[in-house]
Amino acid sequence: MSKISTFKLEGLVAATFTPFDEDGNIAFSKFEDYCEHLVRNDVNQVYVNGTTGEGMSLTLEERKQVVEKWIEIGKNRLKKIVVQVGALNLHDSLEMVHHAVGAGADAIATVPSLFFRPTSIDSLVEYCKKIAAAAPELPFYYYHLPSVTGVELNMEDFMRAAVHEIPSLVGIKFSSKDLVDMIGILNIPAPHRADGKLNVVFGCDEQLMAAMTLGADGSVGSTCNFMAAVYHRMFGFTSNFNLVEARKEQYRSQQLCRIMYRYGSLWGNNVAALKYLMAMAGPNMGPPRPPMRKATLAEFNQFKSEISDLGFFDWLK
């Protein structure tokens, strides 16, 4: 069976950070440790150049280098490497697709164009079709991130149309809290898929348990970079129908995210706070790029103190 028929993201997929040095240049020397850290925490699938990876703050050249590095390092250690190819416009995205194919990515995902945005189901289908068609052998995912892209179309309607128009459509990274919309997608017939279903991976870690219960296949998240143990336990409890204990793990994640968003908002975006959390629990990813900024020492200490009071460092044991 073809890759498109059977490709499936399941369980935890890390939306990877891009490590920078203090000058804001990509710190290629850090990828090795980072990959090791993920594997040690039983995270074997990655989603590269997405939001967490500040893909949109990199030049196209840099994005290519990041992809190449992940493939070089992850080839024999990771099970799946998905490359986010979405960019400001179609031309730039196509350049990313062609590179992903050549570099050996396992699958691609894309946001819609970010300035002139698709404003109808039809135009979004047309847009994605052009991108997917540039890599017909690679599994294609739509990256639904309405709070950032401003493309707030109904995804059930979109996927129902897209499944007929885009032969390589495998699924969606669904980064919205609107589970009603997700329920619809889970029930779309996908005749070109071995199991007849689209592959749905959820992007809001702080309500992941709900998405999984409804039938999502896994999570493409940022917090599993530094607290995979919490989610592994949550999945375990859910499998054993121990909802009471599973909820406790989900609540940990929810509490952490609330603090993370509060500080992230202070520093320009939640990725800034996520990078500090990563440094506390694993390899240091360096500062974020503008328009995000570094924390002041006082802010950082306060942040760390709140995180610590939550019990964060105990959760990781």
Next chain:
Amino acid sequence: MSKISTFKLEGLVAATFTPFDEDGNIAFSKFEDYCEHLVRNDVNQVYVNGTTGEGMSLTLEERKQVVEKWIEIGKNRLKKIVVQVGALNLHDSLEMVHHAVGAGADAIATVPSLFFRPTSIDSLVEYCKKIAAAAPELPFYYYHLPSVTGVELNMEDFMRAAVHEIPSLVGIKFSSKDLVDMIGILNIPAPHRADGKLNVVFGCDEQLMAAMTLGADGSVGSTCNFMAAVYHRMFGFTSNFNLVEARKEQYRSQQLCRIMYRYGSLWGNNVAALKYLMAMAGPNMGPPRPPMRKATLAEFNQFKSEISDLGFFDWLK
């Protein structure tokens, strides 16, 4: 133990319709049948004068009559009668509270003031405190309906503050898809409650399964008026950890709601479509009040045909 310590809504609570005759007057003769229909479908708790009941399209006098009718008819047949007392402003809401107390309601719930809206956690707490204080013996619920009221404050923050300020606070009717916010509420310590927890009832039928899995106690919904069987089955499957079958019931609800919203939008509000669904599956509730309008015959036939194609009439067996 006091009522406030132990009062709890669980499972299905019907947000009741208000039946009208063709002239738009309240059809008091229809309450008997309606109540019978609910009980026959194993729905024994009601939420009166909320959105589904067009409470905000009634005069205060009419609202009182509706409350009295429900208490007269439901006294020995229903387990719990909750009265929504929220109105345009504080003065009108207080009038509704005093009436609810005298009439013998089991609990009250309120939306915030609808023109001058509370704009901070503090002002919302103060506002609710005034309403709850007018009926200190009655369990108090906040009715969170941000898409209509425009009060989009964080409910976890609100409930954390309110639990200290409002002695009769029992819980929340949570009519938002933002489950992250709901997770927080489920974990707020409530020392004045027998089980130490707030009572959370969910208001979006089309993703109810997700809310229940996360720990919500029940549903205050409109669609259980005419398809309680679907939710009873869903709850049963979930209790038996048969998620696959439970999801099928949830998907039925989600499909129905999509059609219902589409036609509701045509007729001015989804309540208009809900009333037609009720008439198809139970007693006729009559037309909605303006600004909603009746369907044309062609629209109605098209609506019924879509609902029927979905299998709606088979679900009810």
Next chain:
Amino acid sequence: MSKISTFKLEGLVAATFTPFDEDGNIAFSKFEDYCEHLVRNDVNQVYVNGTTGEGMSLTLEERKQVVEKWIEIGKNRLKKIVVQVGALNLHDSLEMVHHAVGAGADAIATVPSLFFRPTSIDSLVEYCKKIAAAAPELPFYYYHLPSVTGVELNMEDFMRAAVHEIPSLVGIKFSSKDLVDMIGILNIPAPHRADGKLNVVFGCDEQLMAAMTLGADGSVGSTCNFMAAVYHRMFGFTSNFNLVEARKEQYRSQQLCRIMYRYGSLWGNNVAALKYLMAMAGPNMGPPRPPMRKATLAEFNQFKSEISDLGFFDWLK
């Protein structure tokens, strides 16, 4: 010619405050002074029970009393008394219309229903038609206040349709910054009007000069309650094509409004801040009703100091 053909609001119309005593009851004894203050400042038209008047925080009984009081006191001193009859729903609004007719109002205006909102041009026309028809002899105005009512329909489309459906339609109180929409309304043919045009009064004092230049007939505003002098000068300069000086007056208004909104947001709504400004420059209107709150002493002093630094007290000379 009929009143509907010739009725026209022009220049300054005060959206009146409702004076309260310290307990929040209507202070009827203050109306006399208040009316005197307006007339002394050459403001001879009033708009009663609108936003500034906290009409939506009054019971229907109280609203009637306020209307009667204004008509009693203003009969021989004011040129025009417009009554805002909009309420939570159609039934309550109709009660207000009937009262306005009996009490002798000169014209009526209405917001749309506030909970179940008209969601299409058609439903808004139907809704207004029902209200206007209850007082066919009274000039009818639609009160466009999208930021509060949530009814964000295109007003040009609405008025183009309404002019054919509502025989008593005279004009619109346009409380939105969207001047593009207003330009359209100014150009709608109104054959039932003596001058062939709809009467457009603007509701955003802080950009009033722009609206007047484009052709608006006047202003229904709150700040002319306490700084009519500024607008009288602005109108004077504009008439003499002295745009440079006119802009200075508009800038004064804009600066004041910025401070007013900032403090209003602290106190629950800008009406709270407006009432303090009124007390500084004229008769004391008392505190606002909940969910607004009073200023603390420190807040009030800070507010007064900022207003004073702006030169507010010099502008009034």
Next chain:
Amino acid sequence: MSKISTFKLEGLVAATFTPFDEDGNIAFSKFEDYCEHLVRNDVNQVYVNGTTGEGMSLTLEERKQVVEKWIEIGKNRLKKIVVQVGALNLHDSLEMVHHAVGAGADAIATVPSLFFRPTSIDSLVEYCKKIAAAAPELPFYYYHLPSVTGVELNMEDFMRAAVHEIPSLVGIKFSSKDLVDMIGILNIPAPHRADGKLNVVFGCDEQLMAAMTLGADGSVGSTCNFMAAVYHRMFGFTSNFNLVEARKEQYRSQQLCRIMYRYGSLWGNNVAALKYLMAMAGPNMGPPRPPMRKATLAEFNQFKSEISDLGFFDWLK
């Protein structure tokens, strides 16, 4: 005096289109005619690679070529060439700035970063400071386009802070209908400017008259590409205090824009409709790039017919 002290856009500035051939490649052969058309219509200032120019649909390489072409062709014919350097992120924008300096642009303007957006006044100031600092000799404009960029910060607050932090700050292209905010900017002291004021150019053609009356210096617009005559007349009437006639010209523009937006929405963005208007009144700019699409023949005929009925072709005489 330095260029930054005296540089000023006044009157009409064309936000230029980028001409494409049928394959979507830049049609360099069309620039000559296009420039000629503008000059013939007395439009001598251009704003390159903005929204109208689909700058965000071009690759960085293409953007550079467009800049070079405009400077080559316009050097001796145009008075001012402003280059929009904003891009997806800081790195890409800096590349555009360096190119603009080398190519000989007269001034630069920038939108904020488009994926990770500045979320506070401070971060927006910091972001712009980095861009302006890369071309300290070039007049710097902020391009305020909140409906597209999602950066909805108060511009008065921003400009008050920026004027102290960015030595080359000359002004703002203000593409929002919020004239209250613009009034504030017009009154910010700018000690480094010869006239002590910031240069404000307005971006909503359909309410330009209002902005000019309040003191804006000119317009950076799209519709002056094909109907400059309307605005020249409008300016003339305004100068002569003939507001009645000036309003007629503004109304023409407003009517046209309403139709243009309606069709633009059908075709993916208003630029698609603008390009057709341009082709009707001047040189053909070719189709837009995806996600916009071409009109069908029936759509185009309908569009042209509506435009023609409006009198468009007569206005241009």
